[in-house]
Amino acid sequence: MWGATVQEWSKRPLSGWGYGGLAEGLHAYPGIAMQKHVVEGLATHETPMDPHSTWMFTLGSSGLLGLGIVIATLTMAIFYLVQGAKSDPANLTMLGGIACWCTISTFESTVLNGSAIAILSMFFVAALAAAQLREANKLSGQKEQAVSPKLSLADKHAG
Numbered sequence: 475m476w477g478a479t480v481q482e483w484s485k486r487p488l489s490g491w492g493y494g495g496l497a498e499g500l501h502a503y504p505g506i507a508m509q510k511h512v513v514e515g516l517a518t519h520e521t522p523m524d525p526h527s528t529w530m531f532t533l534g535s536s537g538l539l540g541l542g543i544v545i546a547t548l549t550m551a552i553f554y555l556v557q558g559a560k561s562d563p564a565n566l567t568m569l570g571g572i573a574c575w576c577t578i579s580t581f582e583s584t585v586l587n588g589s590a591i592a593i594l595s596m597f598f599v600a601a602l603a604a605a606q607l608r609e610a611n612k613l614s615g616q617k618e619q620a621v622s623p624k625l626s627l628a629d630k631h632a633g
């Protein structure tokens with residue numbers, strides 16, 4: 475399926491075939507018919523087809539432009555999370571989540587799953603919120619601290 479996707483992508487490398495257009499193009503490759511087509515007697519055009527890789531799906535559907543946007547967004551989130559991990563180790567959890575998503579996405583088209591998009595969006599929002607908090611602390615002259623700082627013994631007695 476990846477080979478068929480690359481062949482279809484090479485016809486429209488910059489913008490791809492659009493969402494839905496790639497699936498139609500993949501139907502032209504009879505070797506990728508699934509077992510259920512044979513068992514249930516379905517024609518390949520009766521079921522959706524995807525290359526079982528988010529990266530390949532994005533490349534074939536939205537071309538180099540779309541794949542570039544996805545990679546740039548991931549890179550930005552990773553950058554901010556790594557920077558934030560110095561002051562808040564919780565960012566490592568979010569980095570782990572992105573690493574898991576990237577790995578799974580190599581072998582499955584998770585971009586087609588609404589739940590996967592929601593989870594990935596949470597990682598991006600958290601990364602951007604952490605970056606904004608760091609910038610606000612820098613502007614106000616405060617020392618960077620974790621999102622939920624622990625009170626010292628002196629603070630407890632003062633309050």
